Amino acid sequence: xxxxxxxxxxxxxxxxxxxxxxxxxxxxxxxxxxxxxxxxxxxxxxxxxxxxxxxxxxxxxxxxxxxxxxxxxxxxxxxxxxxxxxxxxxxxxxxxxxxxxxxxxxxxxxxxxxxxxxxxxxxxxxxxxxxxxxxxxxxxxxxxxxxxxxxxxxxxxxxxxxxxxxxxxxxxxxxxxxxxxxxxxxxxxxxxxxxxxxxxxxxxxxxxxxxxxxxxxxxxxxxxxxxxxxxxxxxxxxxxxxxxxxxxxxxxxxxxxxxxxxxxxxxxxxxxxxxxxxxxxxxxxxxxxxxxxx
Numbered sequence: 001x002x003x004x005x006x007x008x009x010x011x012x013x014x015x016x017x018x019x020x021x022x023x024x025x026x027x028x029x030x031x032x033x034x035x036x037x038x039x040x041x042x043x044x045x046x047x048x049x050x051x052x053x054x055x056x057x058x059x060x061x062x063x064x065x066x067x068x069x070x071x072x073x074x075x076x077x078x079x080x081x082x083x084x085x086x087x088x089x090x091x092x093x094x095x096x097x098x099x100x101x102x103x104x105x106x107x108x109x110x111x112x113x114x115x116x117x118x119x120x121x122x123x124x125x126x127x128x129x130x131x132x133x134x135x136x137x138x139x140x141x142x143x144x145x146x147x148x149x150x151x152x153x154x155x156x157x158x159x160x161x162x163x164x165x166x167x168x169x170x171x172x173x174x175x176x177x178x179x180x181x182x183x184x185x186x187x188x189x190x191x192x193x194x195x196x197x198x199x200x201x202x203x204x205x206x207x208x209x210x211x212x213x214x215x216x217x218x219x220x221x222x223x224x225x226x227x228x229x230x231x232x233x234x235x236x237x238x239x240x241x242x243x244x245x246x247x248x249x250x251x252x253x254x255x256x257x258x259x260x261x262x263x264x265x266x267x268x269x270x271x272x273x274x275x276x277x278x279x280x281x282x283x284x285x286x287x288x289x290x291x292x293x294x
Contacts, residue, residue: 016150018087018175022096023154024165031097040095040230043220044102044237047213049109052238053078053117055212059205060125067125068258069202074121075246076263077209078114080106082242083146088274092281094232100151102237110245118249206266210273213238232281240274243267 034041056077060070081103089099122128158165217238221231246263250256 014175016146019083019146019150020154020157021171021175022086022090022100023151023156024158025090026097026151026155027158028155031101034095034097034101039224040098040221040226040234041101041105043224043226044098044217044234045105045109047216047220047234047238048080048102048106049078049113051216052209052213053113055216056209057121057124059208059212063205063208065202065205066258068256069205069262070125071118071121071254072246072250072256072259072262073202073205073209075114075118075249075259076206076241076243076266077213078110078117079241079243079245080110081237081240082244085236085240088236088240088278089233091275091278092232092236093229093285093287094236094281095227095229096233098230099233099237102233104148106237107242114245114249118254202262202265203269206262207269207273210239210266210270214273214277228285232277232285236274236277239277240270241266243270 053074056074059065060073065073081099083103085103086096086099089096214235217235218231221234226234243263243266246266247260250260250263
């Protein structure tokens with residue numbers, strides 16, 4: 001399964017623009033609070049890196065999915081949240097600073113943990129093992145180019161022109177919603193001939209994995225005493241995965257189209273489910289006020 005030109009070329013540009021807008025809603029103080037009150041960062045990172053792959057192993061065993069599908073399920077579960085998770089957190093009125101920190105930290109740690117869980121799944125379900133190495137500098141470059149740089153630009157704009165920042169959230173939310181809607185249509189259209197076969201093979205397992213991640217994030221946040229905004233950020237990071245990494249591992253490194261099915265299905269289903277979570281967040285969390293000072 002390959003990305004269409006609309007997704008491969010247009011999505012990074014759209015995300016760059018959206019991340020600038022997200023940066024306009026943030027201040028240095030937001031990141032300072034994440035660093036000082038580290039509970040949300042610790043809970044979110046541990047859940048992404050360790051708990052989600054274990055949930056995938058459990059689901060694959062309980063549902064008795066085919067071995068190749070089971071490996072693919074573990075791989076997508078072991079992937080970090082993607083840059084679109086930051087947009088969903090914005091739409092849900094969650095803690096955006098925490099979401100960005102979790103995206104960056106989990107993506108870097110995944111360079112080590114994803115090959116580990118992939119090999120564990122290959123050994124357990126297939127009786128094989130592969131020497132998998134993820135591209136370190138490509139991952140770092142993506143994080144810097146699509147997350148850190150545009151967010152820094154947006155924060156600089158906020159410092160210089162608070163009035164622009166005050167209007168940023170509604171504009172970015174609208175643009176982000178349109179981008180996500182277009183992306184859903186493009187993804188569904190790209191697999192239109194296979195969509196029912198894909199859903200039959202991996203639909204139940206991937207839906208349960210996605211829902212488990214969201215509920216786990218909300219429950220872990222409540223158990224750890226996190227705020228609603230922090231809990232939503234953790235839930236989104238667990239539910240909205242970087243499917244591109246999973247497809248790269250399954251299609252390029254493992255050369256298995258069967259193993260790529262869970263990532264393909266997850267990549268389509270996580271968007272409408274993420275929209276529902278975003279609407280839930282907007283119902284329970286009031287619109288934030290913009291503080292001019294840092």
